Amino acid sequence: MPASSIAPAKCDRLVMKVQCSRNSRCLVANRSSKLFFRALLRHGGVVKEFGTREAIVNELADECGLSKVQRSAYLETTYRKQNRLKKSKLWHRLLFRAADSLAKQNLVTRPTETRLLTQERQWMLTERGFDQALALCNIPAREKENLPTKSYEVQKIVNKLLAASVPENYSPFDTKKRLMSTNVEFVLRTRGFRQAVIEAYAHRCAVCGLKIQSPNLITWEVQAAHIVPNGLRGRDDVCNGIALCRLHHWAFDVGWFTLLDDYKLEVSPKIDGVPAHFGKIEKFQFLRSLAKKRGHIHLPPRREIYPHRNAITWHRQNVFSL
Numbered sequence: 001m002p003a004s005s006i007a008p009a010k011c012d013r014l015v016m017k018v019q020c021s022r023n024s025r026c027l028v029a030n031r032s033s034k035l036f037f038r039a040l041l042r043h044g045g046v047v048k049e050f051g052t053r054e055a056i057v058n059e060l061a062d063e064c065g066l067s068k069v070q071r072s073a074y075l076e077t078t079y080r081k082q083n084r085l086k087k088s089k090l091w092h093r094l095l096f097r098a099a100d101s102l103a104k105q106n107l108v109t110r111p112t113e114t115r116l117l118t119q120e121r122q123w124m125l126t127e128r129g130f131d132q133a134l135a136l137c138n139i140p141a142r143e144k145e146n147l148p149t150k151s152y153e154v155q156k157i158v159n160k161l162l163a164a165s166v167p168e169n170y171s172p173f174d175t176k177k178r179l180m181s182t183n184v185e186f187v188l189r190t191r192g193f194r195q196a197v198i199e200a201y202a203h204r205c206a207v208c209g210l211k212i213q214s215p216n217l218i219t220w221e222v223q224a225a226h227i228v229p230n231g232l233r234g235r236d237d238v239c240n241g242i243a244l245c246r247l248h249h250w251a252f253d254v255g256w257f258t259l260l261d262d263y264k265l266e267v268s269p270k271i272d273g274v275p276a277h278f279g280k281i282e283k284f285q286f287l288r289s290l291a292k293k294r295g296h297i298h299l300p301p302r303r304e305i306y307p308h309r310n311a312i313t314w315h316r317q318n319v320f321s322l
């Protein structure tokens with residue numbers, strides 16, 4: 001920051017005097033935005049406002065390698081026209097400026113705006129911001145469809161899906177559904193479905209409970225499975241979905257198991273014909289372990305978004321029994 005001077009204060013804190021100029025604001029924002037984007041990806045597209053006791057403030061300081069003294073440094077800003085001096089925590093101020101600069105470019109939404117969707121004061125990626133974050137973190141753009149990262153636009157769809165009331169005579173088919181499209185609305189809807197299902201099941205497999213992230217904390221192993229498949233125009237509704245790990249997703253799609261109306265598993269009788277060395281992970285009998293499962297699967301906290309009886313009946317009759 002060329003417009004700043006650093007001088008040790010009488011107390012053990014460092015006081016940085018920064019002139020409030022356009023240049024210093026730009027420099028601060030540029031240096032912090034990459035860090036901020038990375039944090040947004042790690043936290044699924046949202047981070048809390050930079051309040052005094054928020055963990056994100058320390059997490060970002062750790063990543064920057066800030067010392068204790070730097071973390072507690074104060075910023076004195078002089079507003080010459082108003083003859084006013086404002087004192088604030090320097091680190092909080094830098095973070096706010098970086099985020100605010102991104103908000104001005106429509107790359108994130110401000111906490112006041114995000115709160116309308118999530119009821120929490122958070123900075124949230126927009127679709128444009130998501131693209132930039134991926135580029136900065138060297139993640140291929142095609143991965144975007146598989147990441148459970150929130151964006152403001154997708155979160156709007158998630159809220160709609162979670163709030164939708166489903167009738168008793170629900171049809172899990174959308175006869176007008178297009179199966180392939182690059183249309184923005186289609187792409188966002190698909191991501192909204194995946195995110196709503198995975199969140200509803202708290203990022204874990206409904207069958208085995210597996211919950212695990214990538215080492216960089218950006219992706220989850222769990223997938224959102226359609227009960228009536230997408231390829232047969234199954235609806236992108238939470239009640240036509242179930243969160244499954246990759247192995248159980250495959251086993252469900254090919255009919256190794258299905259769900260009963262009380263959400264217990266039923267395993268295909270064909271399991272008895274499987275060679276003894278098939279379906280094993282070391283000594284763990286993957287397929288036969290399903291048959292031993294007692295009790296219902298892990299379900300979302302709200303009954304209204306459980307898999308719909310009409311969807312699981314269709315799966316039993318059309319996938320499982322074949």
Ligand SMILES: [Zn+2]
Nearest residue numbers: 205208245248
């Ligand atoms: Zn599983």
